[in-house]
Amino acid sequence: DSGVTQTPKHLITATGQRVTLRCSPRSGDLSVYWYQQSLDQGLQFLIQYYNGEERAKGNILERFSAQQFPDLHSELNLSSLELGDSALYFCASSDRLAHIDTQYFGPGTRLTVL
């Protein structure tokens, strides 16, 4: 158990809908990262927050947004969903902002768009 929690574990929804994925980092960790894992794209970095502020952005679609709240939990919002958004979404956390720090991953949220 990494100490990172993600809810829900599974989500099934329809095209055009909007969903919110939630992540609670390990106790004391200030950095939160979101990754997408799909069969065709592999594991892709989406976005990083550190202590409430966005710090790095990857190949995140404009339809996707994220935020980190004062209690350090984070939410990833996916809107106008398309079939191709079906994937496993992972949250990870680390204690600081340094690239030498280990990122600890949650169990993931499996999103299925029908």
Next chain:
Amino acid sequence: GNSVTQMEGPVTLSEEAFLTINCTYTATGYPSLFWYVQYPGEGLQLLLKATKADDKGSNKGFEATYRKETTSFHLEKGSVQVSDSAVYFCALSGVTGGGNKLTFGTGTQLKVEL
């Protein structure tokens, strides 16, 4: 940009065989290097890491050495067990914008048979 090239799978070995999974990288600066393992239906778990050239990461019988001259971080284990069956990801962590991110290889599926 940063990239990771990983040995194609699947790899099938008999129990107690020697394992090597090749990983090479392209990066600017001084990245940290990681191996993560993903068991079926689970998130990514850190297996080992190395943060500078010539460092050797090790855990649970697995080892990998950060070779800057060959830009490699090959994973090895002297004697694999059935319980090692999983997907292994090589990753590098580098600075991006005001933060940092992991760049992953495509993953190598390992199957160990009795």
